[in-house]
Amino acid sequence: MSASERRHIKSNSGVVMFTKQWFAQFISPNNVANGAAHAWPYLLISMLVIISIALIWGLFYAPSDYQQGHAFRIIYVHVPSAFLSLMVYMVMATSAASYLIWRIKVADQIAKASAPVGALFTFLALITGSIWGKPMWGTWWIWDARLTSELILLFLFLGYMTLRDALPQKVGALASSYLAIVGIINIPIIHFSVVWWNTLHQGPTLSRFAKPAIDSSMLYPLLLMILGFILYYACIVCLQLRRK
Amino acid sequence: MGDYGVYVWSSMGITIACLGLYLIYVYYKTK
Numbered sequence A: 001m002s003a004s005e006r007r008h009i010k011s012n013s014g015v016v017m018f019t020k021q022w023f024a025q026f027i028s029p030n031n032v033a034n035g036a037a038h039a040w041p042y043l044l045i046s047m048l049v050i051i052s053i054a055l056i057w058g059l060f061y062a063p064s065d066y067q068q069g070h071a072f073r074i075i076y077v078h079v080p081s082a083f084l085s086l087m088v089y090m091v092m093a094t095s096a097a098s099y100l101i102w103r104i105k106v107a108d109q110i111a112k113a114s115a116p117v118g119a120l121f122t123f124l125a126l127i128t129g130s131i132w133g134k135p136m137w138g139t140w141w142i143w144d145a146r147l148t149s150e151l152i153l154l155f156l157f158l159g160y161m162t163l164r165d166a167l168p169q170k171v172g173a174l175a176s177s178y179l180a181i182v183g184i185i186n187i188p189i190i191h192f193s194v195v196w197w198n199t200l201h202q203g204p205t206l207s208r209f210a211k212p213a214i215d216s217s218m219l220y221p222l223l224l225m226i227l228g229f230i231l232y233y234a235c236i237v238c239l240q241l242r243r244k
Numbered sequence B: 001m002g003d004y005g006v007y008v009w010s011s012m013g014i015t016i017a018c019l020g021l022y023l024i025y026v027y028y029k030t031k
Helices: A005-024 A030-063 A068-102 A104-135 A143-165 A168-198 A216-241 B004-031
Strands: none
Touching: A030 A068, A030 A104, A030 A216, A030 B004, A068 A104, A068 A143, A068 A168, A068 A216, A068 B004, A104 A143, A104 A168, A104 A216, A104 B004, A143 A168, A216 B004
């Protein structure tokens, strides 16, 4: 090996080492706790402003649906809750995997903080969907593929929390992380349930690969509401990370 | 909101109440 090649490898490993050290310092529990303590008030204020605007826009300024009338306005809380229930589970499972692979403590704390708020979003998606289902379908509940898979998601969140609390701290963290990773199989089932099976639940309103099945006058307050819910989730996680 | 007002307002009310109460709970728990 020539001298220039050795220098190149040495300097390259120096960059890798520096990046690793910087990242380790960046995600250290103290650093994250400080960042979270500074971030949560900003997240809270922006969340309150955005949700207020989206609610007023959606409830009073968006036009009513030609078939469902004003009942369609339930989507302004139902769709963001359902979207966040899936998103929070993805974050929780990814954090759990990061904890298992690299033993990142902050990742485990994020997963732990995500489970109750994820369960709350899932519960709200089911309740608001049920309140919408009564006037539109004539029933509060039906064992439809979308509804049933979403109910299983709620059980996964509750199972994660129960398993974690039932076992000693370290064993509980490991066991619940495995459960979170195994449960991720339910996420595509929920998302594609309305495509794979002939369900009573309507098809996807928002999709990455297609034009939204909703007019822009109704879509914008919905997207704003989803952003507000994401900020709420970030605020809840920061509140829980700030003193750890 | 017409005939559906009770459904719309109850779903909004439940959501805002649950999210607000949980936020307050987490704030005081981690204070």
